[in-house]
Amino acid sequence: MPKLKTRKAAAKRYKKTGAGNFLRHRAYKGHLLRRKSNVQKRRLSLTLTVAKGDSKPIKLMLPY
Template identity: 90%
Template sequence: MPKLKTRKAAAKRYKKTANGNFLRHRAYKGHLLRKKSISQKRRLSLTLCVSPGDSKPIKLMLPY
């Protein structure tokens, strides 16, 4: 069986932790930042773990 290729788009968006979970950034911080409050922008800058239901297809995209 050939080696699986890494999906480069997923590799740029997700980071694998030591426990096997995946970290991601929050959405809505790309543009239109003038009308968002400072606390909302600070909260959007934080990373969070991907939910267990969504992590299964990510594991297939990032095999290594």
């Protein structure tokens, strides 16, 4: 069986943890930051784990 290719767009967005979960960044931190409060910007900087139902297609995109 041939080797699977990694989807590079997914590799830049998600990071795999040791337990097999995936980490992602929050949205809405790319622009229009002047009107957002410092608390909101700080919370948007945090990473969080991907939901269980969304991790299966990501696992197919990041085989290695």
